[in-house]
Amino acid sequence: MLNAPRTPARRRTLAGILLLAVVAGTSACAPTIGVPVADDAADPKCAEVVLAVPDMLGDLPKVKTDSQATAAWGASGAAVTLRCGVTPPEPTTTGCQGVPSAAGSVDWIVADDGKGTWTFVTYGRDPAVEVQIPPSVSSDHSSSFVSDLNRAVSKVEQTRYCM
Template structure:
């Protein structure tokens, strides 16, 4: 019985995720070890790179990479403070031409990137991003999203 269970476990697919440039940063290990086993009903699965994880099946998986280059301020991608049970985290969000949404933490170095392909989005919301805030907040926040309300205006 145990031998059969071991064989079944050995058949778990591994998802290819490109390693980030700063994946060896020690804080990335803290982030990845603290990530949830399940997000929005998708179970965590093995990946082939340091400081990465995935939830779902090959071809239909959310992927996470820690150690990506922190983005600078931008007006082309919305910066949103996403509330979470453990912490609020600022994320930049943008879709590509194929419909994959990429979320990158703002104001944290190293940054964390989460990709949500259309094969996942058709059945799942991206609201689970807030569930990643606790682990991601292990990377200290150095900057935050700002909006027009944060820009000083001359007194009239």
């Protein structure tokens, strides 16, 4: 095979093998973030949401996740995570706020666990989307980048609004 003529078909085959080697080599270095799957992650609307999330969230790059209907930005141990298909929250006025963006306003219920982790859950949308911001991110980033997710979560129709 070493002395085989370099035909166009052979050159394409070699180029394909090299491309696969490069892709395999670079994807092996990319971190995968573990994100628990939500109960209703198989809802088709979740696929629409995840396909519409941005490649960057603020200055955090999107990284791979290991579960259906999830997304993450940042680095292992310091990643903002998104899960679609969480249980929609009950009506409340506590922590419910509209977050405006160029893509429109989205109502989120915002909670702090007291240890620095912020959780945002869409209000009035079924399935609901949950975003968690760990202390390693919230300590030096504003949570205002949540508005960058409005276009994606708007793929799920809003039926109720914050009061």
